[in-house]
Amino acid sequence: MKKLIWICLFLLVFTFSAGAQDAEWQTVFFDDFDDNSFAWPLGHDIQDVMSVDRMIKDSSYVWSITTPDPTFSWMGVTEEYPADANRYRFSTEVRLPDFDPLACGGLLLDNRGNSAYGYVVCNDKTYSLIEFSAAGVKTLIPYSPIKDYDSFSASSIAAEINNGWVDLYFNGVSLDTYNIGFSEGGFGLIAMPESTSTTEISFGNLAFEATNAIQETTFDADAVDPNASENAARLVKMLNMKQRISSTAGTFTTLPDRELSLAMMGYSSKEPLGIAAKSLLLQSDITWASGYERPDYSGSGCGFYIRELNADSYIEIFAAMDGGIHVNAFRNGAKIPLIDLKYGNWNIEGGGRLAVAADNQKITILWNDSILGTITDATWIGYGNAGYLIHSGTNGDFGTRCTYSNGEGYIFSEE
Numbered sequence: 001m002k003k004l005i006w007i008c009l010f011l012l013v014f015t016f017s018a019g020a021q022d023a024e025w026q027t028v029f030f031d032d033f034d035d036n037s038f039a040w041p042l043g044h045d046i047q048d049v050m051s052v053d054r055m056i057k058d059s060s061y062v063w064s065i066t067t068p069d070p071t072f073s074w075m076g077v078t079e080e081y082p083a084d085a086n087r088y089r090f091s092t093e094v095r096l097p098d099f100d101p102l103a104c105g106g107l108l109l110d111n112r113g114n115s116a117y118g119y120v121v122c123n124d125k126t127y128s129l130i131e132f133s134a135a136g137v138k139t140l141i142p143y144s145p146i147k148d149y150d151s152f153s154a155s156s157i158a159a160e161i162n163n164g165w166v167d168l169y170f171n172g173v174s175l176d177t178y179n180i181g182f183s184e185g186g187f188g189l190i191a192m193p194e195s196t197s198t199t200e201i202s203f204g205n206l207a208f209e210a211t212n213a214i215q216e217t218t219f220d221a222d223a224v225d226p227n228a229s230e231n232a233a234r235l236v237k238m239l240n241m242k243q244r245i246s247s248t249a250g251t252f253t254t255l256p257d258r259e260l261s262l263a264m265m266g267y268s269s270k271e272p273l274g275i276a277a278k279s280l281l282l283q284s285d286i287t288w289a290s291g292y293e294r295p296d297y298s299g300s301g302c303g304f305y306i307r308e309l310n311a312d313s314y315i316e317i318f319a320a321m322d323g324g325i326h327v328n329a330f331r332n333g334a335k336i337p338l339i340d341l342k343y344g345n346w347n348i349e350g351g352g353r354l355a356v357a358a359d360n361q362k363i364t365i366l367w368n369d370s371i372l373g374t375i376t377d378a379t380w381i382g383y384g385n386a387g388y389l390i391h392s393g394t395n396g397d398f399g400t401r402c403t404y405s406n407g408e409g410y411i412f413s414e415e
Contacts, residue, residue: 255407263399
């Protein structure tokens with residue numbers, strides 16, 4: 001688990017006037033770190049328990065940090081925002097240690113002095129969006145895997161802001177999105193050593209761009225149900241950006257909390273939610289427990305069923321005690337395995353947040369708000385009922401127990 005302590009803040013103030021905008025991105029600020037023309041702080045600095053040495057070297061702004069606790073350091077820039085721009089893009093290149101020590105680095109966003117956001121990538125091949133405020137440090141997007149992270153090269157990252165949403169990019173590929181309610185705060189760089197070892201993190205090509213061009217996207221913020229929770233709205237937009245769903249229009253609903261148990265090894269049971277749809281998003285915090293210490297791990301678990309035509313024809317998605325999420329279709333009682341995904345290690349007591357997004361032939365599985373995988377050819381089963389599902393892997397005591405809480409549903413509008 002990555003741990004943070006609020007420790008240090010630096011602020012540089014540069015003021016630029018911006019002229020008329022056209023449909024292309026206009027550079028408002030750019031530094032390639034060939035020299036120190038912007039007078040970035042250099043040399044040795046001590047902040048509380050953290051020691052930082054900074055230098056300009058090989059067209060990079062290099063930070064060498066030694067700290068007894070995991071922490072972070074940032075450098076901020078204040079800019080004049082172009083008056084007629086409606087979209088902003090911040091980007092940089094960040095070079096982390098190849099593998100060890102563990103470290104993260106990236107972009108500081110919307111810095112208002114007493115609060116800011118950080119979009120970071122880490123050399124364990126993950127990324128995250130973090131909020132810093134007087135109340136502490138909050139992880140908004142959990143540390144999630146980056147498929148094409150190169151441990152031996154600098155990473156190009158960008159954050160594009162439109163109508164309060166920040167879209168995160170890695171080497172030009174869309175990763176995620178979040179509504180931060182952007183307020184034209186400062187931007188800059190952030191370094192997060194996660195080790196007590198001296199850690200070197202370097203940055204290059206820091207840029208701030210703006211445009212008044214309309215974003216070319218299928219996402220329509222007005223189409224999202226205004227009653228949708230912050231988390232549901234983020235998932236809907238993120239799934240649309242990644243082309244897992246074709247539309248964001250729909251109806252939001254909350255799901256009831258439930259506790260289910262079943263002590264019949266090899267059997268499953270359904271709990272209807274009163275929802276019927278072809279295209280929908282279901283998500284819930286789930287926990288499980290086994291009444292026997294050696295159950296059938298792959299046959300014990302909790303999840304959802306969707307697109308139920310009758311008792312023998314439906315699709316199931318469940319997190320099992322073997323560390324996997326299993327997706328199976330049933331047609332007239334015949335089982336058709338669709339995909340098996342890995343969420344962690346085997347355990348007879350555990351939990352997480354499971355989500356499934358079904359849009360026509362695509363079915364996407366998420367665990368703790370991160371996409372694990374997508375089925376792209378689920379074409380033969382359509383409109384049907386949805387609900388909670390429990391699989392029992394033991395007859396002992398209470399069998400398998402599942403609890404569901406903080407559940408949400410989003411029923412996509414059918415065209």
